[in-house]
Amino acid sequence: xxxxxxxxxxxxxxxxxxxxxxxxxxxxxxxxxxxxxxxxxxxxxxxxxxxxxxxxxxxxxxxxxxxxxxxxxxxxxxxxxxxxxxxxxxxxxxxxxxxxxxxxxxxxxxxxxxxxxxxxxxxxxxxxxxxxxxxxxxxxxxxxxxxxxxxxxxxxxxxxxxxxxxxxxxxxxxxxxxxxxxxxxxxxxxxxxxxxxxxxxxxxxxxxxxxxxxxxxxxxxxxxxxxxxxxxxxxxxxxxxxxxxxxx
Numbered sequence: 057x058x059x060x061x062x063x064x065x066x067x068x069x070x071x072x073x074x075x076x077x078x079x080x081x082x083x084x085x086x087x088x089x090x091x092x093x094x095x096x097x098x099x100x101x102x103x104x105x106x107x108x109x110x111x112x113x114x115x116x117x118x119x120x121x122x123x124x125x126x127x128x129x130x131x132x133x134x135x136x137x138x139x140x141x142x143x144x145x146x147x148x149x150x151x152x153x154x155x156x157x158x159x160x161x162x163x164x165x166x167x168x169x170x171x172x173x174x175x176x177x178x179x180x181x182x183x184x185x186x187x188x189x190x191x192x193x194x195x196x197x198x199x200x201x202x203x204x205x206x207x208x209x210x211x212x213x214x215x216x217x218x219x220x221x222x223x224x225x226x227x228x229x230x231x232x233x234x235x236x237x238x239x240x241x242x243x244x245x246x247x248x249x250x251x252x253x254x255x256x257x258x259x260x261x262x263x264x265x266x267x268x269x270x271x272x273x274x275x276x277x278x279x280x281x282x283x284x285x286x287x288x289x290x291x292x293x294x295x296x297x298x299x300x301x302x303x304x
Contacts, residue, residue: 081151
């Protein structure tokens with residue numbers, strides 16, 4: 057059954073009995089059901105958990121104001137108060153960005169992190185928009201081209217996620233892809249398990265290894281043979297195994 061959580065309207069499903077000891081945060085344009093198999097397996101092992109639909113996805117409405125994963129961390133932080141003390145926060149992809157910021161900002165409220173396929177480090181080679189789009193945007197700002205022409209350029213040059221998003225959610229995406237989490241990673245002292253698919257073609261396993269180097273000795277890296285980007289769906293048992301290793 058869905059319930060609302062946090063200081064804003066967010067919906068989540070709870071699994072197991074007692075205060076949630078694990079908080080699951082899904083990836084971009086996904087929803088909490090990605091973690092259903094994980095949460096059921098954890099509940100079978102006596103670990104209660106909470107599977108959240110992040111604002112703008114699943115059953116949760118979009119946030120009132122746009123912002124990247126750092127803004128989302130502010131929105132999600134109150135949910136920690138409705139969990140057991142120092143829960144494990146599991147984040148896949150976009151949800152892992154949010155989880156990392158949560159842990160960095162509130163180290164006394166998060167017990168451990170389990171991250172899967174998370175774009176933690178910005179690739180500067182992909183930082184600039186295509187030249188054609190920059191030209192249209194420049195002309196639009198000066199009133200030379202219409203809003204419709206600008207949107208046509210966005211559809212032509214934007215990523216699949218960008219083209220599918222609209223309104224506030226599109227602004228959230230733009231803010232998020234320009235974030236880098238090196239500062240947060242360096243400051244983490246809690247256990248961090250980086251669980252990556254060997255075949256992840258969205259966020260390469262090398263990102264996990266580089267992130268682990270920044271975190272230091274509290275980080276471990278597990279590369280899953282034959283698994284792609286959707287670790288929660290493709291390898292739920294491996295993700296639950298990582299949770300069991302760090303749950304209080």
